[in-house]
Amino acid sequence: DAGITQSPRYKITETGRQVTLMCHQTWSHSYMFWYRQDLGHGLRLIYYSAAADITDKGEVPDGYVVSRSKTENFPLTLESATRSQTSVYFCASRRQGSPTNEQFFGPGTRLTVL
Template sequence: DAGITQSPRYKITETGRQVTLMCHQTWSHSYMFWYRQDLGHGLRLIYYSAAADITDKGEVPDGYVVSRSKTENFPLTLESATRSQTSVYFCASSLAGGLNNEQFFGPGTRLTVL
């Protein structure tokens, strides 16, 4: 049971390049989330998805694009990377929405933008 995986685990890119971070879950969870983690800011929600083809903005969506054509995949794209997007990115999933949802997190992707 693979659970939730992220790829790549580490990525170095240059300013202006497009970067896609992948997230895959094997549980058929309805909800998926993308967070970024920065010192002093904890976890901030970038985008989330309640189901395939349904996505919504979180707290810090600018500069990011998501899609969800299949339930199990939720890629995050930085269309033109900036240095301020250097961060650790976490993908998470939960069985359903609402109050009682436990989120399961992937191992994270450390992205450095030079």
């Protein structure tokens, strides 16, 4: 049971390049989320999705694009990477139904933008 996986685990890129971070979950959870973790800010929500083809902005969506064509995948794209997007990115998923269900997190992707 793989659960929720992210790839790549580490990525170094240059300013202006497009980068896509992948997230895959094997539970068929309806909800999926992207967070970024930065020192002093904790976890901040970038985008989330309630189901395939349904996405919503979170707290810090600028500079990011998401899609959800399949329930199990939720890629996050940085269209033109900036240094301020250097961060650790976490994907998470949650079962449909009550918000009392906990979120499950992937291992994270450490992104460095030079």
